[in-house]
Amino acid sequence: MSDVIRTYISGLFTDLPQTPEVERARTELLQMSEDKYQQLRADGSSDAEATGRVITEFGNLDELADDLGIRDAVGGEETAPLALTEQEIDTILERSLRGARLVAAGVGIIILGVALLVALVDRGPVPFVIGMVGMLVAIASGVGSIIFGASMRRGLERIGSADARVPAEILPKLRPALERAEQRRTIGIVAGVALIILGVAFPIVVPLLAPERWVLLGASALLVCTAIGVYAIVSSTMRHGAYETLTTPWRTHLDQAQEDESWSGPGGTVAAVYWPVAVLVFLSWSFIWDAWDRSWIVWPIAGVAFPVVVLITRQITLARGTSDTTSGRTGRS
Known part of the structure; x- marks a missing residue:
């Protein structure tokens, strides 16, 4: 997987409490990103194109918080930048x-x-x-x-x-x-x-x-x-x-x-x-x-x-x- 994706995804969790649920969500999101990246590369996308599409799909933690089960940690009341x-x-x-x-x-x-x-x-x-x-x-x-x-x-x-x-x-x-x-x-x-x-x-x-x-x-x-x-x-x-x-x-x-x-x-x-x-x-x-x-x-x-x-x-x-x-x-x- 692209280092840019790995660093970006890991950075999304920087300010969250270091709990087992958050760590599980981080690992799960990294795996989802890896699977999507490999799929795009197999379909013929370039590294830059695949990286951009993966970050676009998985780069907003607020949108994924409910699916990952970390809504409380993310803070649903905060306004997205x-x-x-x-x-x-x-x-x-x-x-x-x-x-x-x-x-x-x-x-x-x-x-x-x-x-x-x-x-x-x-x-x-x-x-x-x-x-x-x-x-x-x-x-x-x-x-x-x-x-x-x-x-x-x-x-x-x-x-x-x-x-x-x-x-x-x-x-x-x-x-x-x-x-x-x-x-x-x-x-x-x-x-x-x-x-x-x-x-x-x-x-x-x-x-x-x-x-x-x-x-x-x-x-x-x-x-x-x-x-x-x-x-x-x-x-x-x-x-x-x-x-x-x-x-x-x-x-x-x-x-x-x-x-x-x-x-x-x-x-x-x-x-x-x-x-x-x-x-x-x-x-x-x-x-x-x-x-x-x-x-x-x-x-x-x-x-x-x-x-x-x-x-x-x-x-x-x-x-x-x-x-x-x-x-x-x-x-x-």
Whole structure:
């Protein structure tokens, strides 16, 4: 049987009390799905077509609860989530991808503002003031872009919640897009990190080939590479997250909300906090210790560490949510 079907069917029982009746119903529904899938395959249906038809027929637990004898466990009074139309899903996806680009652009703008300041810091009072004003404008614009972009992704929170769901027949159409997004994420992370690492060559080579007064331009060039690399990392990662959310409806709403909170929770995004903190560290180090010639190292380190911070944050919130959900199930049973 398709792994998609097995995971989907098992996920339908995630929030139900772990009783013998529920386990029997889960096993019975898996067997019914297996029989139907094998029948469709024997009749000549493709794997994707058979998977979609099985999920369509057996994917609504509320409709099957009476036949499976678990109406009390399912809760007959609850309102079934609204099935989104394909047009609504396209709209949510389009807004989410646009939001991902805005978040990534906001991060890049912040780093480019710092690059401007580093390039002008030793050029005299007037260029320094221009660089400082330019950096502050870039920070304000970048943070605004991050917050606005994150707000555009809030439509994803409806998916898998009590408000809305992706219809089972649409899921097979989204799987190829998820696979492409996974490839783009891998390429984006590898290319972004490689660009940041290669950018380190600028502050090393420029002092050897140019006058001493051009040294900070090498650091500024590194920051430009960092901005481009971080844009590639953030945009590709968030793009993959949008498709993953749409194609993984069997996750609980709690898990979904907490995973989305890594990017667009009520307290802001990881990016909206992470990069202003990086700016604060950079400016504190630069001004307090007069370290403009070396404080730029904060940015390539921050760029490479950013996806790691997001991953750790996501895993911590999901682990906490799993623990809370398990405790809740134990209490119900």
